[in-house]
Amino acid sequence: MEKLTVRKRRLLGIALLVGMVFLIQFITIGFAAENEVKIGASLSLSGKLTREGHGLQEGYDFWAEWVNNRGGITVGDKKYKVKMIYYDDESNPQTSARLFEKLITQDKVDIILGPYGSGIAMASTTIAERHRYVVILPLNDSDELYNRGYKYIYSVLPIASRDMIPMVDLVRGQTPKPNSIAIIASNSPYPLMCAKGLNEYAKQGGMNVVMNEQFPEETSDLSSLLSLIKTKNPDLLFETGYFEHSVLITRQLKDQRFTPKALAFSVGPQLPDFTKSLGKDADYTMGVAYWHPRMKYKDSAFTIEQYNEMFKRKYGREPVYLNAYGTAAGRLLETALGIAGSLNQEKIREAMQKIELADTIVGGIKYDEAGRNIWGRTGVLQIQKGQAEIVAPEKAATAKFLYPAVPWEKR
Amino acid sequence: MIERRKNILLFGILILVLILFPFLASNYWIRLFTGIFMYGTLAQATNILMGFSGLVPFGNVVFFGIGAYFTGIAMLSLGFPFFIALVLGASACFVFAFVVGHPVLKLKGHYFAIATMGISEAIKQIATNVKITRGGMGLNLPLVPLEVNTSYLFFYFLMFSAMILVTIAAFWISKNRIGYALRAIMSNEDGAKSIGINTLHYKVLAWAISAFFTGLAGGIFAYWYGYIDPPSVFDIGISVRFIIMILLGGAGTIVGPLLGASFIELLSETVWSQFLFIHLGVLGAIIVLVVIFMPKGFLWFYRQKFSLEALLENVRKGKL
Amino acid sequence: MLILQVLINGILIGGLYGCVAVGFSLVWGVSNIINLSHGIFIMLGAYITFWLFTLFHIDPFLTIPISATILFLVGYLVQKFLLNYVVGYTQQSGFGVFLSLILTFGLARVFENLMVGIWSGDWRSVTTTYSGLSLHLAGVSIPYIRIAVFGVALLSAGLLSIFLYRSRAGMAIRAITFNTVGAQIVGIELDRIYNITFALGAALAGIAGSLVSLIYSFSPFLSTPYLSWAFVIVVMGGLGSIYGAIAGGILLGIIESVASVYVGPGYQQAIGFIILVLLLVFRPQGLFGKKFLK
Numbered sequence A: 001m002e003k004l005t006v007r008k009r010r011l012l013g014i015a016l017l018v019g020m021v022f023l024i025q026f027i028t029i030g031f032a033a034e035n036e037v038k039i040g041a042s043l044s045l046s047g048k049l050t051r052e053g054h055g056l057q058e059g060y061d062f063w064a065e066w067v068n069n070r071g072g073i074t075v076g077d078k079k080y081k082v083k084m085i086y087y088d089d090e091s092n093p094q095t096s097a098r099l100f101e102k103l104i105t106q107d108k109v110d111i112i113l114g115p116y117g118s119g120i121a122m123a124s125t126t127i128a129e130r131h132r133y134v135v136i137l138p139l140n141d142s143d144e145l146y147n148r149g150y151k152y153i154y155s156v157l158p159i160a161s162r163d164m165i166p167m168v169d170l171v172r173g174q175t176p177k178p179n180s181i182a183i184i185a186s187n188s189p190y191p192l193m194c195a196k197g198l199n200e201y202a203k204q205g206g207m208n209v210v211m212n213e214q215f216p217e218e219t220s221d222l223s224s225l226l227s228l229i230k231t232k233n234p235d236l237l238f239e240t241g242y243f244e245h246s247v248l249i250t251r252q253l254k255d256q257r258f259t260p261k262a263l264a265f266s267v268g269p270q271l272p273d274f275t276k277s278l279g280k281d282a283d284y285t286m287g288v289a290y291w292h293p294r295m296k297y298k299d300s301a302f303t304i305e306q307y308n309e310m311f312k313r314k315y316g317r318e319p320v321y322l323n324a325y326g327t328a329a330g331r332l333l334e335t336a337l338g339i340a341g342s343l344n345q346e347k348i349r350e351a352m353q354k355i356e357l358a359d360t361i362v363g364g365i366k367y368d369e370a371g372r373n374i375w376g377r378t379g380v381l382q383i384q385k386g387q388a389e390i391v392a393p394e395k396a397a398t399a400k401f402l403y404p405a406v407p408w409e410k411r
Numbered sequence B: 001m002i003e004r005r006k007n008i009l010l011f012g013i014l015i016l017v018l019i020l021f022p023f024l025a026s027n028y029w030i031r032l033f034t035g036i037f038m039y040g041t042l043a044q045a046t047n048i049l050m051g052f053s054g055l056v057p058f059g060n061v062v063f064f065g066i067g068a069y070f071t072g073i074a075m076l077s078l079g080f081p082f083f084i085a086l087v088l089g090a091s092a093c094f095v096f097a098f099v100v101g102h103p104v105l106k107l108k109g110h111y112f113a114i115a116t117m118g119i120s121e122a123i124k125q126i127a128t129n130v131k132i133t134r135g136g137m138g139l140n141l142p143l144v145p146l147e148v149n150t151s152y153l154f155f156y157f158l159m160f161s162a163m164i165l166v167t168i169a170a171f172w173i174s175k176n177r178i179g180y181a182l183r184a185i186m187s188n189e190d191g192a193k194s195i196g197i198n199t200l201h202y203k204v205l206a207w208a209i210s211a212f213f214t215g216l217a218g219g220i221f222a223y224w225y226g227y228i229d230p231p232s233v234f235d236i237g238i239s240v241r242f243i244i245m246i247l248l249g250g251a252g253t254i255v256g257p258l259l260g261a262s263f264i265e266l267l268s269e270t271v272w273s274q275f276l277f278i279h280l281g282v283l284g285a286i287i288v289l290v291v292i293f294m295p296k297g298f299l300w301f302y303r304q305k306f307s308l309e310a311l312l313e314n315v316r317k318g319k320l
Numbered sequence C: 001m002l003i004l005q006v007l008i009n010g011i012l013i014g015g016l017y018g019c020v021a022v023g024f025s026l027v028w029g030v031s032n033i034i035n036l037s038h039g040i041f042i043m044l045g046a047y048i049t050f051w052l053f054t055l056f057h058i059d060p061f062l063t064i065p066i067s068a069t070i071l072f073l074v075g076y077l078v079q080k081f082l083l084n085y086v087v088g089y090t091q092q093s094g095f096g097v098f099l100s101l102i103l104t105f106g107l108a109r110v111f112e113n114l115m116v117g118i119w120s121g122d123w124r125s126v127t128t129t130y131s132g133l134s135l136h137l138a139g140v141s142i143p144y145i146r147i148a149v150f151g152v153a154l155l156s157a158g159l160l161s162i163f164l165y166r167s168r169a170g171m172a173i174r175a176i177t178f179n180t181v182g183a184q185i186v187g188i189e190l191d192r193i194y195n196i197t198f199a200l201g202a203a204l205a206g207i208a209g210s211l212v213s214l215i216y217s218f219s220p221f222l223s224t225p226y227l228s229w230a231f232v233i234v235v236m237g238g239l240g241s242i243y244g245a246i247a248g249g250i251l252l253g254i255i256e257s258v259a260s261v262y263v264g265p266g267y268q269q270a271i272g273f274i275i276l277v278l279l280l281v282f283r284p285q286g287l288f289g290k291k292f293l294k
Helices: A002-028 A050-069 A093-105 A118-130 A165-172 A189-204 A223-232 A243-256 A272-282 A304-315 A321-340 A345-354 B002-024 B027-053 B061-076 B082-104 B109-129 B148-175 B177-194 B199-225 B236-249 B256-274 B279-293 B298-303 B308-318 C002-031 C038-056 C060-081 C087-091 C094-119 C144-166 C168-178 C180-185 C190-215 C220-237 C242-262 C265-282
Strands: A036-043 A073-075 A078-088 A111-113 A135-137 A153-155 A180-186 A208-215 A236-240 A262-265 A286-289 A379-384 A387-392 C134-137 C140-143
Touching (some): A036 A050, A036 A093, A050 A078, A093 A118, A118 A189, A118 B199, A165 A286, A165 A387, A180 A189, A189 A208, A223 A243, A243 C140, A272 A379, A286 A387, A321 A345, B002 B027, B027 B236, B061 B082, B061 B199, B109 C094, B109 C220, B109 C265, B236 B256, B236 C094, B308 C087, C002 C140, C038 C060, C038 C220, C060 C190, C087 C094, C134 C144, C168 C180, C180 C190
Antiparallel strands (some): A286 A379
């Protein structure tokens, strides 16, 4: 008698546990509400890319709210409300891949909007491609992503390897003409691609590339590398990496008392935190102008000025490029669904190939067969007196480019 | 006797269910279980060294990474078909562990654990900087030439097979001379040496076998996910995860690691979907609780007939 | 002169590395606990300094004692209410020894999550008015902050040393490393010593964290590199030796600095680990430690 009750207890315990787990799983399976388009996004909401992931999320959320306030997206002859489903990929590629799979197979989303981070995008787009799901990648422009022959991924940004080229063009036209350049890149896909394009272009133009090195992405100390660069005394120092690298390098360059005639970062000056953290030391630094609130673009519904206002009302501050690209991706999706007239992946894909938008809040959008945005262009911004000014291309410029940079000690 | 036959019957039914399962379940569940099998394989592989001898190879993820990269590079740069590349990768891990094991396994306890971590980190850095691995860019494996649904089944059964294989290996080792030697080492290494056991030889062999299967899982993983980079496949977090699974399930048992893997993976998935922002912390809290209340694992707890007194006894035993 | 600059960079940062390692080494050497929460304790110290500086404008160097005290309390509580329930296993054979390691790993994740939840994952750093200033001598740049950090690191190690050799509690701690059983016979209560030791280790982590906030950007996810350095340095310098930790730290700083320039920046970290493994195999007692049989 004793044994029976004990065994029963055991079995009951196990059954309960298993039952609980399955129950919770079923609760999370999304049931499609009527007239709703489910959009999945797996973003870095924790981990080292948290800030960027949140920026993208704000951009998506802004768009979702905006479009829902107008009744929703028009697909065919019906209007659908947008429902965003977010997951946290912890800034980890494998996690992102798993989450994409979850979005596709369990949540059964209608479309996927991309994450932040090139390694992350590499891993997760493989999953989407396997399932033949269209993915719009607002901020992943690493060339490798589009060199794999994938047919279902679409970038909003232009290709990474061309990101820093407008900067080279800009400095080449200055006097005294710079001759030597040091290039350093953080060791992960996007920065590497960016640096590769930069290196080739600089060499083509006859510049002397005194250094083309990679540093570990996780590094916290580059003093010695920068000391080495100081001994080579290049006119230009261009870095490709992520936000924290730009702040670190600026600080440590100041420590070393080495001021290149022009200093440029792929990521850094575009975000207000850059000038906040560095104060006067941020001046003269160049950054890739993916987007800037003072640019003069517009799309079919609002200008950048109007976007800024609406965004400020919702979030209490001006948007940055992370937000704008997220919103632009949403607007792009609207257009695509309008052309496709259905939520079928193949039709959406065909629609994306047909898109020719000269006017969006991030500039032109048109795709080649690999999903690259061939109408995309980046500009150059420069921090002047604590403000980010557009210095190239000329027709969008808000200020003139200042060159050479004033040494740290004299500021 | 009846107990034994009942266990085998239960076991057989379980296997049958697992074989039929993917044909009835959605891709999401298939993927979930494939992940469970992978961790089951990893946990069992390390159990071969850790469970029997008490040595904890915190850096064992290095073989996961080596297996993944070897498989990937063999397929990409040498054009080998998947299965050959996979076996090559796993064998490379065996050889590596065998060679490195001779100096490293002379170390005791903590020092061995740290040495394995150091090796793993060093290999990770090297992989990030060497051309053949494509460094920080990561490696894109060739796309699996199967239709989507078929590929889900393919990887499910592949991981399942790996898990079965390593479990058989663990079972076999537990019954043969290697297992005996390892257990002798766990209770008293010097004593074992004095009765003529070549302790180093057995430790190295056990480590190499665990490396083989860890590398096998790594190679399958690489093909499964299609993209690998050094921080993902040489992540110490993976090692810690499967070591906790071993502990949770019951180190040194055959079923334990598999139980631990299933539990942690399922729990992880559940917590994730519900508690987006605190899943790391929740997992951490569970680890703390398990270590304090159930250091011998869940299987032990089961054998204690789930008694609360046994849990509290553990707490008392843990004190000085 | 490049080599001089590189060496100085290495030495100065090495002081910080040493400070990071001292607390870790102490806890490991005395209680045989490998504290995987050490990295997150350092981050906690960094946040304390950050918030005191940002909200109340207290000079970061003045926040160091506050950070040390708070972490001391945290460490004390962790040992008393959590770790003391698994240390019993460290005396046994088998993998009981690793339970404390795994517990501290889980704890670190809990702390990490709490910190992210409360303070977000954004990168922080402390920038004072004197942050960018440096001394220039013989063509070499020496930032003042780094000199100060080096000084504080050494001072902390020195204070710890005085405590261990001159105070009763300190002598009790040393007694149990030499002879655990003997010490207990004389009436020293092991678990109370463990409490104080761990608390001290945490306090040192707090100090290290405050120093880190002055030089580097940090976030709750950035605890791992500090932990890695601690491991390498402890093995280099020898378990339980304070001088070893500082010397090992400086040595590691120099090696990393030199390697990043003359071998390649990518190998900066690899070198440390390769040395770790080589040392373990050929000279596990490190440079200054006693040979540990455990």
